Amino acid sequence: MAALDLISPNSPLYSKRKGVYPKAVNGFYRRLKWLVMAVTLTIYYVTPWLRWDRGPYAPDQAVLIDLAHRRFYMFSIEIWPQEFYYVAGLLVMAGIGLFLVTSAVGRAWCGYACPQTVWTDLFVHVERLTDGDRNAQIRLARAPMTPGKAAKRFTKHAIWIAIAVATGGAWIFYFADAPTLAVAFVTGSAPFVAYATVGVLTATTYILGGLMREQVCIYMCPWPRIQTAMLDEKSLIVTYKYWRGEPRTRGLKKPVPQLADFPTESINIAMRAGRAGDCIDCDSCVAVCPTGIDIREGPQIGCITCALCIDACDKVMAQIGRPRGLIDYATLEDAVVEKAGGAPRPVLGTLLRPRTLVYFAIWAGIGGAMLFSLGERSRLDISVASDRNPRYVQLSDGSIRNSYTVKLRNMEARPRGVDVSVSGLPGAVMWTEAGSRDTAGPSTRVTLAPDATTQLRLFVAAPADGSEHSRFHLQAQPIDGVPGSKEARPARDDVTFERPEREDAQ
Amino acid sequence: MKMTKRIDAPTGTETVGHEWDGIEELDTPLPRWWLMIFVACVVFAIGYVVVYPAIPMRHSATQGVIRWNSRADYQAQVAADTARRAPINRAIAATPVEQLPQHPALLRAAVEGGRAAFKVHCVQCHGAGAAGSVGYPNLNDDDWLWGGDLKSIEYTLINGVRNPDHDATRFSQMPAFADILQPAEINQLVRHVRNISGQGKPNAAGAALFAANCAACHGAEGKGGREFGAPNLTDGIWLYGGDEAALRTTITYARAGVMPRWNARLDPVTIRMLAAYVHSLGGGEANPAAVLAEGKVDGGA
Numbered sequence: 001m002a003a004l005d006l007i008s009p010n011s012p013l014y015s016k017r018k019g020v021y022p023k024a025v026n027g028f029y030r031r032l033k034w035l036v037m038a039v040t041l042t043i044y045y046v047t048p049w050l051r052w053d054r055g056p057y058a059p060d061q062a063v064l065i066d067l068a069h070r071r072f073y074m075f076s077i078e079i080w081p082q083e084f085y086y087v088a089g090l091l092v093m094a095g096i097g098l099f100l101v102t103s104a105v106g107r108a109w110c111g112y113a114c115p116q117t118v119w120t121d122l123f124v125h126v127e128r129l130t131d132g133d134r135n136a137q138i139r140l141a142r143a144p145m146t147p148g149k150a151a152k153r154f155t156k157h158a159i160w161i162a163i164a165v166a167t168g169g170a171w172i173f174y175f176a177d178a179p180t181l182a183v184a185f186v187t188g189s190a191p192f193v194a195y196a197t198v199g200v201l202t203a204t205t206y207i208l209g210g211l212m213r214e215q216v217c218i219y220m221c222p223w224p225r226i227q228t229a230m231l232d233e234k235s236l237i238v239t240y241k242y243w244r245g246e247p248r249t250r251g252l253k254k255p256v257p258q259l260a261d262f263p264t265e266s267i268n269i270a271m272r273a274g275r276a277g278d279c280i281d282c283d284s285c286v287a288v289c290p291t292g293i294d295i296r297e298g299p300q301i302g303c304i305t306c307a308l309c310i311d312a313c314d315k316v317m318a319q320i321g322r323p324r325g326l327i328d329y330a331t332l333e334d335a336v337v338e339k340a341g342g343a344p345r346p347v348l349g350t351l352l353r354p355r356t357l358v359y360f361a362i363w364a365g366i367g368g369a370m371l372f373s374l375g376e377r378s379r380l381d382i383s384v385a386s387d388r389n390p391r392y393v394q395l396s397d398g399s400i401r402n403s404y405t406v407k408l409r410n411m412e413a414r415p416r417g418v419d420v421s422v423s424g425l426p427g428a429v430m431w432t433e434a435g436s437r438d439t440a441g442p443s444t445r446v447t448l449a450p451d452a453t454t455q456l457r458l459f460v461a462a463p464a465d466g467s468e469h470s471r472f473h474l475q476a477q478p479i480d481g482v483p484g485s486k487e488a489r490p491a492r493d494d495v496t497f498e499r500p501e502r503e504d505a506q
Numbered sequence: 507m508k509m510t511k512r513i514d515a516p517t518g519t520e521t522v523g524h525e526w527d528g529i530e531e532l533d534t535p536l537p538r539w540w541l542m543i544f545v546a547c548v549v550f551a552i553g554y555v556v557v558y559p560a561i562p563m564r565h566s567a568t569q570g571v572i573r574w575n576s577r578a579d580y581q582a583q584v585a586a587d588t589a590r591r592a593p594i595n596r597a598i599a600a601t602p603v604e605q606l607p608q609h610p611a612l613l614r615a616a617v618e619g620g621r622a623a624f625k626v627h628c629v630q631c632h633g634a635g636a637a638g639s640v641g642y643p644n645l646n647d648d649d650w651l652w653g654g655d656l657k658s659i660e661y662t663l664i665n666g667v668r669n670p671d672h673d674a675t676r677f678s679q680m681p682a683f684a685d686i687l688q689p690a691e692i693n694q695l696v697r698h699v700r701n702i703s704g705q706g707k708p709n710a711a712g713a714a715l716f717a718a719n720c721a722a723c724h725g726a727e728g729k730g731g732r733e734f735g736a737p738n739l740t741d742g743i744w745l746y747g748g749d750e751a752a753l754r755t756t757i758t759y760a761r762a763g764v765m766p767r768w769n770a771r772l773d774p775v776t777i778r779m780l781a782a783y784v785h786s787l788g789g790g791e792a793n794p795a796a797v798l799a800e801g802k803v804d805g806g807a
């Protein structure tokens with residue numbers, strides 16, 4: 001049947017994943033990757049356990065996304081939902097930061113800091129512990145299933161799953177008090193969503209980091225498509241210097257199909273010089289590549305710029321007594337210069353250029369503006385909505401009453417008293433739902449709950465003579481706080497007082 | 507555009523056979539997991555069609571093997587919600603309306619329930635914001651014909667106003683003075699009423715007529731009386747208008763607004779909730795002194 005043909009393993013629609021068995025490598029970039037992995041994993045696992053004293057009315061977790069109360073705590077910063085633009089600002093900064101990094105050093109994010117890379121790296125390392133390095137892994141993969149192989153497979157997947165559980169497990173601590181949740185989680189009393197989250201993240205970590213690995217980077221991730229478009233000829237990328245490497249020493253003795261891929265004039269240069277290239281075709285660079293590609297085929301979407309091939313080739317170059325850097329970080333511009341025999345520009349020169357500086361200026365500008373406004377923002381806010389139905393009510397003494405829904409946000413983690421008063425509306429008196437016309441006055445005192453929004457219905461009465469729509473202010477003045485300080489700063493909102501049209505006025 | 511398939515030498519992959527400006531497209535096979543997921547989605551979709559209502563037929567869609575439908579879902583939710591609210595409804599039923607303010611949670615529930623019931627039963631006359639219109643009282647203001655405390659409002663709601671089929675209804679009847687007074691006298695009365703409400707000049711003849719004909723119900727000073735639902739004529743609020751023409755019509759032909767008795771249509775809890783809501787609109791009055799004397803203080807006003 002044709003339909004069944006489609007899902008048969010031999011169908012031409014299928015491509016079985018080719019096993020990638022990256023070989024262990026050591027060198028400068030590998031050590032840099034270890035460092036980045038150590039730092040990022042430490043941040044990830046430790047952050048939820050940091051404490052930060054905010055007084056008795058707010059949680060003491062340094063970084064907490066409190067979905068139930070719609071608060072985001074980050075050390076001394078507390079974000080309320082209406083201040084979500086700070087999060088938007090962070091996202092914009094992350095986007096521009098990606099432009100900045102990509103235009104400077106290509107896909108360095110992919111190679112070093114991307115969670116997919118970090119966890120895959122961890123999983124690859126676990127695999128080496130259980131199965132041995134590349135050659136042993138390939139042999140093991142081909143070997144028939146024996147108790148010994150089964151034991152190794154079981155150990156590997158058990159450790160992978162343990163790591164995956166720890167990954168999902170750490171995530172939930174960002175959303176609730178970590179020590180409490182940890183106890184609740186192991187005693188089985190945590191909310192269902194916590195278990196579900198851990199379950200989903202365990203599955204995705206295990207599948208994406210352990211089983212799919214480079215398939216995620218090549219087929220699933222959108223970044224490679226975007227990032228390759230953001231690179232320019234001045235960006236540092238991992239480059240095989242074919243003008244120096246070709247023709248490959250070993251390749252000279254046999255036909256070299258790869259030569260067809262390179263511009264003929266470059267081959268001619270090497271051939272004319274009558275010398276062999278530096279590449280000895282040892283395939284070390286291919287063996288260490290976590291995405292299983294051959295960088296000598298030129299820049300390609302599968303390359304995550306992890307530079308492990310640089311480490312591998314540098315070692316080979318040292319052994320055969322040639323200068324390092326046959327594979328190296330280089331810009332496409334440098335490639336042209338170097339090919340013609342010139343010297344590459346110093347790295348600083350490629351990093352500091354107008355494009356990166358402009359990105360950095362925008363990035364730092366947004367960051368600076370956000371820091372400034374974080375320092376300046378008021379922790380008391382009043383917003384007033386006029387009750388529109390009815391627009392106004394005439395009282396028996398002939399005066400006009402409007403009613404308002406007032407929201408007072410006390411964003412400090414302590415109870416506060418404020419005086420709500422009317423300014424700019426002659427003869428106005430006010431009372432709240434809890435009071436009455438008899439107790440009305442020019443202002444009313446309200447006690448605000450700590451770190452909460454207090455809503456009240458406010459009645460304001462004023463004489464009927466006046467314009468149809470008078471503008472006035474409702475002001476909330478904190479009753480404590482050093483005068484002139486940020487805490488004592490009043491909050492105010494612009495309000496309209498509605499009266500009957502003049503013809504109707506009685 | 508040429509259409510010849512061939513094997514691309516460097517990659518060993520077949521081309522799809524298109525060629526544009528010398529650029530050819532490789533027919534690179536999909537990763538196996540990718541196709542697996544696609545097949546799994548197709549299988550899921552077929553299962554979904556079997557289990558849930560899906561294919562439109564002539565009168566209704568196929569029912570699906572579990573016979574799920576949104577209406578049953580909705581009814582289950584309504585039933586669950588009714589059950590959830592039953593305890594608070596029972597508590598409201600057991601609490602006399604004037605004591606609701608002592609139970610803030612009950613009062614809040616009653617006001618919210620009343621807000622919903624008002625939108626169904628009362629907006630036709632009193633308007634969505636309870637602001638009324640000519641002939642239909644504004645329930646937001648502080649002027650009440652029959653009393654504005656919780657108990658009086660509830661009584662009005664239960665028994666109605668000038669409701670013909672109920673003895674306990676609020677009742678009063680202003681005479682039509684067309685049969686009693688001359689038009690000139692009615693004009694004098696109009697000017698007097700305008701005067702006591704601060705809208706015109708004193709008028710001795712009108713005052714005398716008022717004392718003789720109107721004071722019995724509206725009081726000597728025209729401040730009205732709640733035992734007759736007689737409006738206060740000295741304030742700024744007019745149910746039928748306070749200009750000369752409206753007053754002349756009122757005195758000549760009399761007015762007699764009618765409100766149905768709601769105990770014929772609503773259960774006591776809903777009526778109590780409506781009373782709480784109307785009372786909360788901003789003009790509600792404190793409970794009468796007798797209730798206050800028992801130490802039951804009205805929190806809202």
Ligand code: SF4
Binds near residue numbers: 278280285312313327
């Ligand atoms: S590691 Fe260096 S020498 Fe070896 S194959 Fe790769 S490029 Fe050539």
Ligand code: SF4
Binds near residue numbers: 291306310
């Ligand atoms: S080609 Fe080199 S830099 Fe690119 S992914 Fe492979 S090892 Fe990393």
